[in-house]
Amino acid sequence: MKVLIGAVAAVAGLLLVAVVGLVSIVLVDDDDAQASETASGGEGLHGVPEEFRSWILKADAACDQPAMTPALLAAQLYQESKFKTSPAEATSSAGAQGPAQFLPSTFATWGRDDDGSGETSLWDIGDAVMAQGRMMCSLINSAKNSGISGDVRRLALAGYNAGWGRVIEFHGVPPKDWSGGETYNYVKIIMSTMHRYEGPELLEVSGSGAGAKALRRAATQLGIPYSYGGGSPNGPDTGSCDGVNGYLNGRCSALTTVGFDCSSLVQYAYWPSTHLPRTAAAQYGATSHHPVSRSQLKPGDLLFWSHGSTASIYHVAIYAGDSNVLHAPRTGRNVSIAPLTSAMPEEDYVGATRP
CATH class of the missing domain: 3.90.1720.10 (endopeptidase domain like (from Nostoc punctiforme))
Incomplete structure (x- = not known):
């Protein structure tokens, strides 16, 4: 079991895949704007909504595979659902549901009542993230013991998206020309965006008020x-x-x-x-x-x-x-x-x- 980092504060947040490649060069110093109302490291975590953070850290801590990191789970969650939790926003055309995008049949294998609500639900953040962590941990272990060359994280992600049978079939991540490149791009995007969720700036805040x-x-x-x-x-x-x-x-x-x-x-x-x-x-x-x-x-x-x-x-x-x-x-x-x-x-x- 990994040691769960007890940072009091870290980040919550979202990044659009469309702007993942932006180069951080400042051209203009911005003042404030009027706007209308709307609402490092392998063990660290930032850049996720607060309600997901503790569950991601807990799911990572429950896995004994060093390749599993909170940042990997966070980047995967964003790619799956952008941290959305409503049926209208987190139901795919293929029938995957919830923030971790499980098919009900798959969730039946990995899901537990982790949040203690009395119900095991792929719509509950705690239940979904912990199920995601269990499945990814198992897939990483399978990748490590498979004899297939390559990054075990990439293989596990491919297994999560396409099924482990496809990883065995292709002896690696399915190629770009398979299924319109869905799994290929899924793995590529998560691996390239993962660093954005790494390495919290720890901030201890004491006191009340x-x-x-x-x-x-x-x-x-x-x-x-x-x-x-x-x-x-x-x-x-x-x-x-x-x-x-x-x-x-x-x-x-x-x-x-x-x-x-x-x-x-x-x-x-x-x-x-x-x-x-x-x-x-x-x-x-x-x-x-x-x-x-x-x-x-x-x-x-x-x-x-x-x-x-x-x-x-x-x-x-x-x-x-x-x-x-x-x-x-x-x-x-x-x-x-x-x-x-x-x-x-x-x-x-x-x-x-x-x-």
């Missing part, structure tokens, strides 16, 4: 991409471009990037207990009556940067303790932890407030 709670909630989004105009109290979402902001490599990346901008991340962190407005400037206006000096900063406090005055605030971050902030920096970057002194230009720092 609104600030600590908001910081914990924000920390679940570590690793989610910046998306200008994207995000809401309900979570990450695609954004928009305004002619200046939201562009990467000359194109509007925000339109296809599921993520947050700086103020939507803050709004998400404090929701639903505190309904902060949408933009950084408005958030400053709503909290400026409670200013906080640097020497008195507490986790969850908001920090602001401006081009000259409070009327031109362009960035907000959440104080994470130890002179660090948690923020969504700019297009081409991800939600991350950074030193307060270098998160944004020091000369632009306006001050901090406590919601």
Whole structure:
């Protein structure tokens, strides 16, 4: 059994397959945008919705195969269902169902009442993810003992998608010209996107109160991409471009990037207990009556940067303790932890407030 890493906070999140290959080159520093409301390592994990994270880690810990990792399970879940859990969004034309896309007949073999709900259901996140983990663990073991050359993870993924019999038939991953390349591309995409779920930025958040709670909630989004105009109290979402902001490599990346901008991340962190407005400037206006000096900063406090005055605030971050902030920096970057002194230009720092 593997040791389950007990990071208090990691990321939740989603990446569109369409933008997996984006090169992280920053062309424009983005300010905040107005947007409407909508909602490392082998053992680490980030970039997944909070409700999936503990189950992915638990499924990985239950497997004695070193090739199994949380990132592998996370990338597979995204490819299967994009972490969707409703029948309308997670039912395939072939009859596969739930976040791990099991046929009911296959789930009957691997499914258990892992979440203790009294029902074994492929629609329950816990039951589905644990069943996925059991099946993948078994497939990895089969691959290791099969005598078939190649990465056992690739072989296991092919077995999950096409059935282990096909792996034996082709003595490896089915070729690109088999079944329209479905299994070939399935394996290729998961293996190429897996790294995006590896290596959490660990953040220990102690204490109670609104600030600590908001910081914990924000920390679940570590690793989610910046998306200008994207995000809401309900979570990450695609954004928009305004002619200046939201562009990467000359194109509007925000339109296809599921993520947050700086103020939507803050709004998400404090929701639903505190309904902060949408933009950084408005958030400053709503909290400026409670200013906080640097020497008195507490986790969850908001920090602001401006081009000259409070009327031109362009960035907000959440104080994470130890002179660090948690923020969504700019297009081409991800939600991350950074030193307060270098998160944004020091000369632009306006001050901090406590919601």
